[in-house]
Amino acid sequence: MAALAAAPTQPTETGAPAMTLVTPAAADTAAAAPTPSRMLTGDRPTGRLHLGHYFGTLHNRVRLQDAGVETFLIIADYQVLTDRDVAEHLAEHVEDLVLDYLAAGIDPARTTVFTHSAVPALNQLLLPFLSLVSVAELQRNPTVKDEIAHSRQSTVSGLMFTYPAHQAADILFCKADVVPVGQDQLPHLEVTRTIARRFNDRYGRVFPEPEALLSAAPLVLGTDGTKMSKSRGNAIALSATADETAKLIRRATTDADRTITYDPDRRPGVSGLLLLAAHCLGRAPEDIAAEIGDAGAARLKALVTEVVNEHFAPLRARRADLARDRAYLHGILREGNARANEIADRTLREVRTAMGMDYGV
Known part of the structure; x- marks a missing residue:
């Protein structure tokens, strides 16, 4: 390899390779x-x-x-x-x-x-x-x-x-x-x-x-500013519709500071939304924050909704097509299980x- x-990371036991x-x-x-x-x-x-x-x-x-x-x-x-x-x-x-x-x-x-x-x-x-x-x-x-x-x-x-x-x-x-x-x-x-x-x-x-x-x-945060997880009810599914995505992002936790900045420690909710936009756009979250500036959380959420829906639209379309053929999915599992x-x-x-x-x- x-x-x-x-x-390398640090070894966890004496003499163990890192x-x-x-x-x-x-x-x-x-x-x-x-x-x-x-x-x-x-x-x-x-x-x-x-x-x-x-x-x-x-x-x-x-x-x-x-x-x-x-x-x-x-x-x-x-x-x-x-x-x-x-x-x-x-x-x-x-x-x-x-x-x-x-x-x-x-x-x-x-x-x-x-x-x-x-x-x-x-x-x-x-x-x-x-x-x-x-x-x-x-x-x-x-x-x-x-x-x-x-x-x-x-x-x-x-x-x-x-x-x-x-x-x-x-x-x-x-x-x-x-x-x-x-x-x-x-x-x-x-x-x-x-x-x-x-x-x-x-x-x-x-x-x-x-x-x-x-x-x-970096760790992707959920709509409540903590780690995104199915069990915590703060996740945006890959298969979510555009409307479902918009609704989840509108409910996302932010804060009272109108100026948008990327500060994961002090502002996890705002920073989590900026990071989602950054992943979708291939840009730095700090640059996106600077562009939004004093426009506030409403503008931030609108931007995140737009770029997430645009980024994942092709994936969601492919998923909808594949979902029409369940027999194909079962065949993939049969072959994979045999292997x-x-x-x-x-x-x-x-x-x-x-x-x-x-x-x-």
């Missing part, structure tokens, strides 16, 4: 690396993807796919249950994810799209992986802490604590060596690297230690052999 290298943070610009060279790269990423099917997903990771997935990197997209349906008692409307949400992927530019001829529950060998990796991490390591994972804080459950399930190890199985079953993530997901990826390293040290080298591909985009099962079965056989569990059966 030398062709993707960028500045994780490399790959920049989006460096990702364009991935296809020229001596050994073709393999990327895995994905989403829980809890609802339609939103603008935060798009600017945070989805456009990077398309970039790597188009650069020739072998790409896997997991729809993590089992993991819906980490913070929910039941998985409501699951089939609908799975189809919505496939639609969002395709509309954004994911090509099923070059990217394997599959569902978590359809790959038994992947999930079986969770057992040996859990033996390689302590309860304390799982408990202090900051991403798990944040998920627990926003959980819909009155108690925390065991699945919530095993979430990082389950994600390690998702990534390592196909031996992915690069994973597009948001900044908030770095602790999960560090657990994956730790599990891979410890397995290799204990049983012999089987797994790579995957690197993080960080988006150049993922072939790879997972092969990896599980390697794991059993390395662990001395190959009994000739």
